[in-house]
Amino acid sequence: MPPAAAAAPHHIAIVMDGNGRWARQRFLPRLAGHAQGVDSLRRCVRACVARGVGVLTVFAFSSENWNRPQDEVSGLMGLLAKALAREVPELSRDGVCVRFVGEKAGLSGNVRKGLEQAESLTAGNTRLVLNVCFNYGGRWDITQAAARLAARGEPITEASLHAAMGLAHVPDPDLVIRTGGEMRISNFLLWQAAYSEFFFSDRLWPDFDEAALDEAIASFRARERRFGRTSEQVQQQQPAPERQTEPLRA
Numbered sequence: 619m620p621p622a623a624a625a626a627p628h629h630i631a632i633v634m635d636g637n638g639r640w641a642r643q644r645f646l647p648r649l650a651g652h653a654q655g656v657d658s659l660r661r662c663v664r665a666c667v668a669r670g671v672g673v674l675t676v677f678a679f680s681s682e683n684w685n686r687p688q689d690e691v692s693g694l695m696g697l698l699a700k701a702l703a704r705e706v707p708e709l710s711r712d713g714v715c716v717r718f719v720g721e722k723a724g725l726s727g728n729v730r731k732g733l734e735q736a737e738s739l740t741a742g743n744t745r746l747v748l749n750v751c752f753n754y755g756g757r758w759d760i761t762q763a764a765a766r767l768a769a770r771g772e773p774i775t776e777a778s779l780h781a782a783m784g785l786a787h788v789p790d791p792d793l794v795i796r797t798g799g800e801m802r803i804s805n806f807l808l809w810q811a812a813y814s815e816f817f818f819s820d821r822l823w824p825d826f827d828e829a830a831l832d833e834a835i836a837s838f839r840a841r842e843r844r845f846g847r848t849s850e851q852v853q854q855q856q857p858a859p860e861r862q863t864e865p866l867r868a
């Protein structure tokens with residue numbers, strides 16, 4: 619029997635890869651690819667709103683991206699600050715709640731202020747949560763959560779770790795998309811993607827349009843999500859088991 623059609627994804631997460639190659643193919647500087655990447659992100663946010671997606675999480679700057687050439691790093695910081703100033707009013711009108719996820723230390727006062735203003739301006743919006751992972755790494759997130767629990771002397775459980783991590787305000791991603799043809803996770807959502815479905819697209823991020831998003835969603839809907847159960851159990855609609863919440867150490 620073919621798998622029952624899954625519901626549409628509530629939470630989509632994206633590794634927006636391929637800006638540099640998009641620019642190189644056009645003999646443009648890499649930063650022109652990132653600028654085009656911002657346009658693609660705007661289009662993607664609108665498409666998600668139109669499709670009733672509840673949460674979109676994007677990987678905009680990783681903990682490891684500091685290793686890029688200095689002009690690219692400062693260019694990306696400038697792009698973020700500009701994009702926030704330009705896009706947030708309209709995002710807010712569209713009902714988008716912007717959340718920053720990542721390590722604030724190391725970011726300039728200007729960038730931090732832009733992120734904080736975007737968060738406070740859009741805090742009451744409920745149509746779509748847009749999580750911008752910036753200066754973010756999955757290892758950093760797990761480590762900072764564990765360190766905070768340890769500092770407070772709290773037991774480390776799946777539930778307490780989850781609650782101390784950057785995406786505690788949203789359910790885990792249903793679908794993780796990576797554009798740009800590479801098939802790796804690159805330190806993105808290491809904890810939260812445990813049971814996500816993955817979709818790898820050969821399109822470069824600036825070329826990832828509504829049709830490409832629909833292709834990813836259609837692929838997701840054709841999957842059978844078992845969460846450790848057998849296919850027969852899923853067909854009989856038995857509930858997924860409770861999460862493990864026993865303390866790993868006191």
Ligand code: FPP
Pocket residue numbers: 634635636637638639640652653655656659677678679680683694695697698701798823
């Ligand atoms: C990876 O492409 C992309 C990034 C490191 C940055 C992603 C940023 C955006 C899409 C713009 C939106 C960002 C902000 C600041 C709001 P790559 O440069 O690794 O591409 P390549 O693999 O082709 O070199």
